[in-house]
Amino acid sequence: MTEPGCINPNEIEEGDLVAYLHGDASPQVIEHVARCAFCAEQVEQLRMVDAQLLAAFYRDACPTAQVLANFALGRLSATEKLRVAAHVRSCPACSEEVAAVRDLVDETPPTLLARLRESLALALVARPVAHVTAPVRGSGWRGRFEVEDVIITLSAQPAGLTGRVRKRDASAGVDYTGQAWLLSEETVPDAQLPRSPIDERGRFQFARPAPGSYTLLLQTGERDLALENIQFGQLQTRG
Amino acid sequence: MAVHPEQSASFSTEDSARACAKQASRQQAPAHKPDPCYELFRCAFASPPDADAWKAILDRYHRLVSHWLGQYAGEDTVQEVFLRFWKTQQNATSPFTARFPSIGAVMGYLKFCAAAVRIEAWRNEDRQRLLYEKLCAASSAELILGRVQPNRGHTSFDFKQLVLSRLKDESERAVFEGTYYYDLAPRDIQAERPDLFPDVRTVYRVKDRLLRRLQRDRELWEFWPTAQG
Numbered sequence: 001m002t003e004p005g006c007i008n009p010n011e012i013e014e015g016d017l018v019a020y021l022h023g024d025a026s027p028q029v030i031e032h033v034a035r036c037a038f039c040a041e042q043v044e045q046l047r048m049v050d051a052q053l054l055a056a057f058y059r060d061a062c063p064t065a066q067v068l069a070n071f072a073l074g075r076l077s078a079t080e081k082l083r084v085a086a087h088v089r090s091c092p093a094c095s096e097e098v099a100a101v102r103d104l105v106d107e108t109p110p111t112l113l114a115r116l117r118e119s120l121a122l123a124l125v126a127r128p129v130a131h132v133t134a135p136v137r138g139s140g141w142r143g144r145f146e147v148e149d150v151i152i153t154l155s156a157q158p159a160g161l162t163g164r165v166r167k168r169d170a171s172a173g174v175d176y177t178g179q180a181w182l183l184s185e186e187t188v189p190d191a192q193l194p195r196s197p198i199d200e201r202g203r204f205q206f207a208r209p210a211p212g213s214y215t216l217l218l219q220t221g222e223r224d225l226a227l228e229n230i231q232f233g234q235l236q237t238r239g
Numbered sequence: 240m241a242v243h244p245e246q247s248a249s250f251s252t253e254d255s256a257r258a259c260a261k262q263a264s265r266q267q268a269p270a271h272k273p274d275p276c277y278e279l280f281r282c283a284f285a286s287p288p289d290a291d292a293w294k295a296i297l298d299r300y301h302r303l304v305s306h307w308l309g310q311y312a313g314e315d316t317v318q319e320v321f322l323r324f325w326k327t328q329q330n331a332t333s334p335f336t337a338r339f340p341s342i343g344a345v346m347g348y349l350k351f352c353a354a355a356v357r358i359e360a361w362r363n364e365d366r367q368r369l370l371y372e373k374l375c376a377a378s379s380a381e382l383i384l385g386r387v388q389p390n391r392g393h394t395s396f397d398f399k400q401l402v403l404s405r406l407k408d409e410s411e412r413a414v415f416e417g418t419y420y421y422d423l424a425p426r427d428i429q430a431e432r433p434d435l436f437p438d439v440r441t442v443y444r445v446k447d448r449l450l451r452r453l454q455r456d457r458e459l460w461e462f463w464p465t466a467q468g
Binding site (some may be wrong): 015016017018019022024045046047048049050051052053054055056057058059060061062065066068069070072073075086091093097100101104 | 347355365421425440446447462463
């Protein structure tokens, strides 16, 4: 019985099947592999060995993920930093990884406005239950809002907005300390945001804002509360 | 309510978790002394560890870690970040407070763990993509891909040592390193080392000789994938 072998060894030289593997074989070699089952099998075996070696060794000369993360975050000693930097300069893959980690570090923290809008999205929205136009030394109004067991009263006057938040059946001693914010669709990220502390009795006040529609965000206790569509008109004075 | 023996008298783990969540959601500077978020970490790594504090950390920082992992965020990678953080602290010899004097230092280290996990996930994905591309011309690509051993573990270490010990000369080392460490094409290897390879055919010949020798090596047989399995 004869061993299975190449149909014509004279047609194949050392290196030809590896060139075939890389898609760089001559037309004669391509034709030979198409006709010779033995060489086609050899190509498949070389391909598997090649793949296993790549799986095992690919980027083995690169710094480990730990070292590269330390490098990107500036946590290496001076000597090691120089060594890793030399590699990163010549290795596009590591260079890309370092850039990605640094982007992560340098990421601009969210603006105050973005954080407040996030809070607004999660806040309980209080519904208006009473609204009275009550000119007081000019134009103004009073309003009452409720949500769950919380009542908020507001009073808009020419001088500004005052308000109070309290629980419906709260016993004495409830601490309402927190922050109140006035936000509008027109508010830009760099703007100085109207803000008022909420004292322990739930009181807050703002200087009168520019005319427009606002949302009042109250951060008090465990909850954030939103009062929407708070209107401020042009200041009217009695003649 | 869990109160850790080393914990400051005024704070329970539950208090710290609540205050930390509140502080974080408002992005406030810590209003409490000590910082409630820092307290959670300190208690989680105290002796004995406070499981409630660790659970509160996982709940509180899960989203942040996911954010740091970006496109590689998933349950497994997020868990890997926390696991890595946990293991490093468990193996440390100095006390937690000495290694991490502030919540900023803790966050810096957690971010480092996330960065390392992110790089590893990136590399694994890159390696898989590369292998798939290499094998897509094979008649049984999926089959072979499933049998190629990933680059990890003791077996991989033995395999690597054996393979490296079989490289005979500088030409073989240059072909091997260029091909498998950096995924360079034969033409690029020739361009890098014209002193060793006058033309690309020489690179093919050296690689052919090397692959066939490694393939025949009896000590390496068990490591090669086969189409038949």
